[in-house]
Amino acid sequence: MLNPISLAFKKAKKEKRPALLTYTVAGDSSKKQSLEILKAISNYADILEVGVPHNTPVADGGQIQTSSYRAIKNGIKMNDIFKIVKDFKTSKNSKPIILMGYYNMIFQYGENNFLKKCKRSGVNGLIVVDLPWPENKIFSKKCKKNSINFIQLLSPTTSNERLKSITKDSHDMIYYISMLSTTGGKLKVSPNKILANYNKIKKTNPKKNCVIGFGITEKTISNFKNTDGLVVGSQICKEITRCLNNRQNPVINVSKMVSKLRKKIS
Amino acid sequence: MKLKKGIPVIDQGDKLGFWGGKFGGNFVPETLKKPIEDLEIQFNKLKNDKNFIRERDKYFKNWIGTPTRFIKLNNLTKHVGGAQIWSKVVSDANGGAHKIYNATVHCLLAKKSGKKMIIGDTGAGYAGKMLSMAAKKFGLKCKIFMGAKDIKRQQPNVKAMKKNGADVIPVYSGSQTLVDAVSECMRYWVANCDTTAMCVGSTVGPAIFVRICGWSTSQISRELKIQLINEFGAVPKKLKLYNCVGGGSSSFGFWNEFMDYDKKQVEFIGVEAGGPAKSKRHAAPLTYGSKIGILHGAAQYVNQDSDGQIEETESISAGLDYPGISPLHCFLKDTKRARYTAASDEEALKAYQIVTKYENLRPSLEPSHAFSVAIKEAKKFSKNTIVIINSCGDAYKDRGILEKKLGKKYVKSN
Numbered sequence: 001m002l003n004p005i006s007l008a009f010k011k012a013k014k015e016k017r018p019a020l021l022t023y024t025v026a027g028d029s030s031k032k033q034s035l036e037i038l039k040a041i042s043n044y045a046d047i048l049e050v051g052v053p054h055n056t057p058v059a060d061g062g063q064i065q066t067s068s069y070r071a072i073k074n075g076i077k078m079n080d081i082f083k084i085v086k087d088f089k090t091s092k093n094s095k096p097i098i099l100m101g102y103y104n105m106i107f108q109y110g111e112n113n114f115l116k117k118c119k120r121s122g123v124n125g126l127i128v129v130d131l132p133w134p135e136n137k138i139f140s141k142k143c144k145k146n147s148i149n150f151i152q153l154l155s156p157t158t159s160n161e162r163l164k165s166i167t168k169d170s171h172d173m174i175y176y177i178s179m180l181s182t183t184g185g186k187l188k189v190s191p192n193k194i195l196a197n198y199n200k201i202k203k204t205n206p207k208k209n210c211v212i213g214f215g216i217t218e219k220t221i222s223n224f225k226n227t228d229g230l231v232v233g234s235q236i237c238k239e240i241t242r243c244l245n246n247r248q249n250p251v252i253n254v255s256k257m258v259s260k261l262r263k264k265i266s
Numbered sequence: 267m268k269l270k271k272g273i274p275v276i277d278q279g280d281k282l283g284f285w286g287g288k289f290g291g292n293f294v295p296e297t298l299k300k301p302i303e304d305l306e307i308q309f310n311k312l313k314n315d316k317n318f319i320r321e322r323d324k325y326f327k328n329w330i331g332t333p334t335r336f337i338k339l340n341n342l343t344k345h346v347g348g349a350q351i352w353s354k355v356v357s358d359a360n361g362g363a364h365k366i367y368n369a370t371v372h373c374l375l376a377k378k379s380g381k382k383m384i385i386g387d388t389g390a391g392y393a394g395k396m397l398s399m400a401a402k403k404f405g406l407k408c409k410i411f412m413g414a415k416d417i418k419r420q421q422p423n424v425k426a427m428k429k430n431g432a433d434v435i436p437v438y439s440g441s442q443t444l445v446d447a448v449s450e451c452m453r454y455w456v457a458n459c460d461t462t463a464m465c466v467g468s469t470v471g472p473a474i475f476v477r478i479c480g481w482s483t484s485q486i487s488r489e490l491k492i493q494l495i496n497e498f499g500a501v502p503k504k505l506k507l508y509n510c511v512g513g514g515s516s517s518f519g520f521w522n523e524f525m526d527y528d529k530k531q532v533e534f535i536g537v538e539a540g541g542p543a544k545s546k547r548h549a550a551p552l553t554y555g556s557k558i559g560i561l562h563g564a565a566q567y568v569n570q571d572s573d574g575q576i577e578e579t580e581s582i583s584a585g586l587d588y589p590g591i592s593p594l595h596c597f598l599k600d601t602k603r604a605r606y607t608a609a610s611d612e613e614a615l616k617a618y619q620i621v622t623k624y625e626n627l628r629p630s631l632e633p634s635h636a637f638s639v640a641i642k643e644a645k646k647f648s649k650n651t652i653v654i655i656n657s658c659g660d661a662y663k664d665r666g667i668l669e670k671k672l673g674k675k676y677v678k679s680n
Contacts, residue, residue: 054574054575055440055575055576056440056445056446056449056561056562056576057449057453058294058295058449058452058453058456058562058563059295059297059453059456060453061453065439069439069440072575077573078573078574102560103293103560104559104560104561104570104574104576105573105574107559107560107574108557108559108570108572108573108574109573109574129295130293130294130295130560130563131293132292132294132295132296132299133296134282135282135291135292135293153295153296154296155295155296155297156297157296157297157298157299157300157301157459157460158296158299158300159300162299177295177296177297180297180456180457180458180459180460181456181457182453182456182457185457
């Protein structure tokens with residue numbers, strides 16, 4: 001049987017569009033609200049990435065940092081994040097969940113404990129920003145044993161040799177970082193160049209679902225219709241910040257934004 | 267866990283860059299794997315290249331000004347009573363602190379790899395000041411990331427950086443100190459690693475940066491060993507080397523050449539920042555038994571909560587105000603080669619007062635931490651014990667803080 005993440009890709013493919021992946025930070029701006037946001041956007045998104053906020057991130061741009069600090073300031077803890085996922089998973093119309101964060105949070109929880117908790121709360125995949133290949137070999141095997149997708153990252157600086165080894169060790173999904181940037185950077189590379197790299201990855205292993213992230217927004221998303229999946233993160237975090245500053249309801253506005261994103265690739 | 271003899275400590279890490287199997291490593295985003303690997307290849311080649319060493323030594327000698335003085339503190343020795351107290355005055359180095367060695371080596375490497383821009387982090391402002399000096403010397407553009415809180419409290423160094431033509435980028439996230447500056451600098455590198463070289467200001471960060479920095483600051487102990495032999499005819503039978511430890515670059519450099527000596531002969535004492543006497547937010551992860559965690563790409567003892575969020579620290583000395591510690595020092599602690607303790611803000615200030623009262627020496631607040639412990643312990647040692655404190659920074663940058671805490675006369679009289 002296919003796992004929920006692969007199923008989500010399959011469904012999108014059937015509808016002849018890329019899967020839409022969103023990224024929001026758990027606990028932003030509160031535990032309750034971040035759950036509400038997840039529930040609202042799951043009407044339009046195919047897979048939901050849930051950010052585990054960390055206070056010394058080495059790859060996040062300003063928008064996601066702002067969301068993360070807000071969540072930490074509001075007291076979010078690792079166990080609250082598992083609770084949010086569990087509550088979301090028991091709601092109707094739930095979607096696959098990928099936790100995305102930094103390794104220290106997993107290390108402090110204990111790898112085995114962390115995976116046990118992931119399984120229990122319904123987490124389907126993990127992206128660990130600062131645990132690259134080959135450092136992640138042991139942990140990714142543990143994930144596989146627990147039926148959790150460990151998602152390998154590739155970037156424009158990844159050599160061909162590394163690309164082959166990493167795709168070989170990857171599970172069902174791969175994440176391609178579109179450009180040299182922290183999250184939320186402006187797309188500074190032409191879509192054609194990004195797609196060329198994307199195709200190179202697909203050629204190496206056509207079976208793996210490859211998503212593109214970094215620099216994907218309402219403005220740029222329609223350039224990438226012929227891909228397996230696209231991740232939008234910073235723009236959503238930015239919208240939450242904007243809503244909070246203008247005393248508007250982030251749940252409604254973010255949901256509108258994700259619905260628009262979905263239309264642009266359908 | 268064991269320290270090997272005959273192999274430089276910086277080269278004792280395993281394939282993945284871990285010392286003792288668990289400290290250090292490369293916890294970095296995929297994007298940085300390639301630039302880090304490039305730097306590793308370049309450094310591993312050049313550190314054994316005679317021409318490169320000659321070039322480095324030329325700049326160290328003619329530009330940085332080696333060797334820095336090794337002096338006996340006669341009045342302080344008399345006042346304390348006990349061991350002979352000496353100081354290695356590393357603040358003699360061009361720019362006023364040990365950070366110049368690492369900055370120079372990084373600029374040399376950047377130049378050789380064809381990079382046009384170099385970026386760096388800074389806490390007390392020394393790493394930034396030195397990088398801006400070296401960048402200017404080697405014709406590189408320079409950006410320095412500095413916590414907004416540190417910019418306020420270390421103005422003399424900020425002015426120096428700007429004068430050298432560097433962009434000083436204030437960092438407003440988190441505690442607005444060194445920890446956030448390093449994060450922001452690494453983030454900038456993630457986005458610009460194709461054109462830009464990064465210099466990490468201490469023996470922290472991904473393994474290659476720990477190694478380059480340790481290799482560079484080891485100049486201090488190379489000089490000291492020669493100076494000791496000139497002074498005493500041999501490395502003394504009872505030698506104690508005191509050094510403050512923030513990230514750990516000056517202490518590692520001060521000790522490296524003596525690593526293979528028995529600790530009964532050459533003892534290393536690292537002094538961390540205990541923070542204000544009543545505060546729990548110390549910057550002393552080795553002294554107060556912090557847990558291992560990941561910070562800025564490396565596994566190390568680090569102040570953190572049970573979830574793994576890095577905790578804010580508090581210290582009068584911006585240069586020591588860092589929640590983590592070099593993987594090298596974690597390794598030296600667990601192999602029991604070095605001993606670590608802490609001094610509080612108040613103790614450091616007191617030591618500064620004592621040193622400046624008796625000697626014509628002005629250690630900055632960072633080495634004042636080391637002086638505090640050395641003075642306390644020297645009392646108990648025999649006369650043939652040689653105590654050396656690395657005075658790795660000059661108090662000029664601390665004028666504002668010293669004036670506020672101790673009054674004008676302590677600033678003016680020096």
